[in-house]
Amino acid sequence: MEIHAKYKNFSTALRCPLCEGSLQVVLSKSLICPNRHTFDISQHGYVNMLSHSPKSRYNKALFEARQKIIMESELFKLLHEKISAVIDTYTADSDTPSLTLDAGCGEGSHLEKILGISKNDALTGIGLDLSKAGIAQAAKSYKHSIWLVGDLAKSPMADRSMNMIVNIFSPSNYKEFKRILVPDGLIIKVVPRAAHLKELRDALHGSKENRLYKNDETISLFKKHFTLTDIITVSDARELNKRERTHLVRMSPLAWDSHKTALDAFINKSSKVTIDADILIGLNKKEMRL
Template sequence: MNNKTKSVNRFRDMIEVFRCPHCKGSLKVVDEKSLKCANKHTFDFAKQGYVNFMTRSTNSHYDQSLFEARQNIIMESELYTPIHKEISKVINTYMNSTIYPLLLFDAGCGEGSHLQKILNECNTSALKGVGLDISKEGIIMAAKKYKEQSWIVGDLANSPIAAQTFHVVLNILSPSNYKEFKRILVPDGLVIKVVPRPNYLKELRKALYGDTENNSNKNVEIVELFKKHFYLKEVINLSYQQTLDQKEVNNVMHMTPLSWNSKKTDVGASINSISEITVDLDILVGFKK
């Protein structure tokens, strides 16, 4: 069975969780190649198996090379392993293990590696993942590589997801739309949001801007806003440094939009001095109010 056929079957098995982003109506699989609502809005399966639900054109700053660097660092180094372990622990702690299937929605999944790693770490066939991103390049990479999950191009502010269908919403280093997250979560659903703290990737900032101090910790405001929408269960701070080789440092440099604004023309030279990278993140865990 090819990718597209497998994907059509997977979407069919969980068709009730999707909805038309135009008219909000339910969808059906038609002709083994598209999803269609009663108003004939139609979304085709791409050959890689993803579905594009975008209702408007966008211009993403995240291109293929950035996503490739992200995929390399997330899959081939241990830089984010503590995050994956912690998130899978949160899911195992707060979610009822008898729920089948347990549906996980990654809002702003990029090229999908975090979702895949977290699912691997949870190691249960009950978990089914759906990743959404506004960037088609990211979703193409995810669909090509992680064939057991469902991947969609869409806007997290108008997601093609029906109300009260997902048990967990993941939101890693991406924009949020709490109204939407609450709409798609089941009544006792869980939201897990990862936000950077001031020292996140500080070595990069230093190499690019000569700047080590980033005292603007916006996380107090982020937590306050989060608490308006969800019952905050915990804020888990993960801060650590890892030694990386030059290839890995190079990937870190290219996986982040930090280097967009660099005035230095020779980004390569500025990373030669880096051998350690700091990860400093908060994981916000909350239940739907």
């Protein structure tokens, strides 16, 4: 599909992040609202819907390393399979196209994998992230989905436009998520558990770091907004080779303030790496009408 055709097909699912007006594709190259706020479709097919460029430590090198780990190693395989299975169960009885937003998608590889594993051919992915570097890389790499630079706290999605939201190791804005989900829409939120990437943490911060945290508070906040239907715990450990361990260090904010000697020691010593996460699954509560 031509890039602008993708936006034509789905422009009703979007709205202007500045004035909340509807958006139309004009001259096959821009999205424009009635107040003439204009967002150009870039050469690689993403749209920057932010009016400012926030500073971020998530840069091109980090996203390139992240893409290599997610696409070329099996570190997140189980996580992807579980999420795709949840989506397939949720959409099993529906033959209409479903829009799936990845809120805080980074460089898009999780969304690409999840849609690729899913047996449902009628899914369209939309990836949204604050980072232009992440979204530019996603748009260059993955042509089926729509990629938007934007703020999930003031998102460029129309009311009740998304069938599903996935939100993987990223911040949430539940008020916005509820606004943009259809009634009974599905939310899948992935949060780390105590042992997540523990080998890297141990190498960088020592094994005595207090890691007794639990996801109880996250779960009770989630339950205030959504009907929690399930929590799936994914615990998996995979052997990474030296190249993959190098990518893991480059992709991780854990390494930002760490010494080079500690990073090198992790890279040079063969190690398993643990993924330990909770997948919270919820349904958008229908509004109560009094």
